[in-house]
Amino acid sequence: MSSIPLRPGAGNGAAPGAESERSDAARNRGLLLHAARELIEERGVDGLTMATLAQRAGVGKGTVFRRFGSRAGLMMTLLSDAEAGFQGRFMFGPPPLGPGVPPLERLIAAGVERIAWVLEFGELARAADVSAHNRFDVPAAVLWHRHLEMLLREAGGPADPWLMATSLSATVEPERILHAVRVHGIAPERLAGSWRELVSRVACRA
Amino acid sequence: MSSIPLRPGAGNGAAPGAESERSDAARNRGLLLHAARELIEERGVDGLTMATLAQRAGVGKGTVFRRFGSRAGLMMTLLSDAEAGFQGRFMFGPPPLGPGVPPLERLIAAGVERIAWVLEFGELARAADVSAHNRFDVPAAVLWHRHLEMLLREAGGPADPWLMATSLSATVEPERILHAVRVHGIAPERLAGSWRELVSRVACRA
DNA sequence: GGGCTAAACGGACTGCGGTCCGGTTAATAT
DNA sequence: ATATTAACCGGACCGCAGTCCGTTTAGCCC
Numbered sequence A, B: 001m002s003s004i005p006l007r008p009g010a011g012n013g014a015a016p017g018a019e020s021e022r023s024d025a026a027r028n029r030g031l032l033l034h035a036a037r038e039l040i041e042e043r044g045v046d047g048l049t050m051a052t053l054a055q056r057a058g059v060g061k062g063t064v065f066r067r068f069g070s071r072a073g074l075m076m077t078l079l080s081d082a083e084a085g086f087q088g089r090f091m092f093g094p095p096p097l098g099p100g101v102p103p104l105e106r107l108i109a110a111g112v113e114r115i116a117w118v119l120e121f122g123e124l125a126r127a128a129d130v131s132a133h134n135r136f137d138v139p140a141a142v143l144w145h146r147h148l149e150m151l152l153r154e155a156g157g158p159a160d161p162w163l164m165a166t167s168l169s170a171t172v173e174p175e176r177i178l179h180a181v182r183v184h185g186i187a188p189e190r191l192a193g194s195w196r197e198l199v200s201r202v203a204c205r206a
Numbered sequence C: 001g002g003g004c005t006a007a008a009c010g011g012a013c014t015g016c017g018g019t020c021c022g023g024t025t026a027a028t029a030t
Numbered sequence D: 001a002t003a004t005t006a007a008c009c010g011g012a013c014c015g016c017a018g019t020c021c022g023t024t025t026a027g028c029c030c
Helices: A023-043 A050-057 A061-068 A071-092 A103-128 A132-137 A139-155 A161-171 A174-182 A188-202 B023-043 B050-057 B061-068 B071-092 B103-128 B132-136 B139-155 B161-171 B174-182 B188-202
Strands: none
Touching: A023 A050, A023 A061, A023 A071, A050 A061, A050 A071, A061 A071, A071 A103, A071 A139, A103 A139, A103 A161, A103 A174, A103 A188, A132 A139, A132 B174, A139 A161, A161 A188, A161 B161, A161 B174, A161 B188, A174 A188, A174 B132, A174 B161, A188 B161, A188 B188, B023 B050, B023 B061, B023 B071, B050 B061, B050 B071, B061 B071, B071 B103, B071 B139, B103 B139, B103 B161, B103 B174, B103 B188, B132 B139, B139 B161, B161 B188, B174 B188
């Protein structure tokens, strides 16, 4: 009948790349993600070790690394839902975060939302950002950077929107934000206020 | 005669803290620092392992960790000369980096100098900045932050100089600067140009 | 010089991220 | 049902940062 065989395990929630996936592999990925969320809930992000995770999920350590490549890869996978949600909101969501208002307003909203996002998921993001490549060249980071760059360009402010977007991006990095809040006790509203002032000065003509 | 006994090993170049230091300890620290510089020259910062360092210096591994606490501590020690030089220049050196010109000019000079410093010593700084504490709460980092904050305050620009200094500081972090130059091929002059624009917009009234 | 003590020494040990490879199994073709 | 094979599995293994503790020694006092 069908010349195209069914690919078991394809099309389930967590994207297995472009290829399909054997059913045992899919099952193990599910087990691992579940166990990972459980362990993080119990012991925090830093309390999760790859060996413990393997044991909890009832698989070998090699399997964990084949699925996620590295600890950072696992964290990125765990983060992907939260990141996708954030992306969706600033690209297609309602104003002032999404399109429909002047660029400066969107920039302000983007930073405020980002700060809130970091406060919620920053711990995970920190664990995912072990290398410069993971921090800057991963699709989510590139997208965020481009979004800021585009808004700066629309606002017609800086002469070098790419680098200015880099500066803005640096301002709201998880490590810095979490440190400011947790160690220096800076209130999130104060972070938002400084962000507002920063982008207001940077994203305007003259 | 003298009721104050001589403290052997005290007063040599590399500050041993507030206390004195036994002669063998001082000798080993010298050997270790020498061996470390040698190894970094040969294999790069990332190619230095604590075990290799111990072996090269002809001491045990425990000794390395007692002297420097951690790999990051060793890197900070190796960096301290370069950092002291940089600090001296922006605090007491000739204008426009040192005092004697309007704050905006000093801010511009500070960033340009910092970028150059990072290009020279950033690899070491990256290895020293393993934790948030090492990155933000170490004396050199605090001093640099305070310097930027003070200049912003003098310029009378932002309403929240402390946080604005944090943003400026984030812009010239080693990881970002090195990544921009090495991966994206951004020319240092372009970094300097963007810095100039950033501080010009941030550090002015109105 | 000889004894005393606090400090320094050094290497075995642990825990972790990450790799490797021989054995196993899911999917397919016959 | 059986054979084939590509993908998957698992745990032994490696290198590294960092710790621990029994041993050695520098500096001081007599």
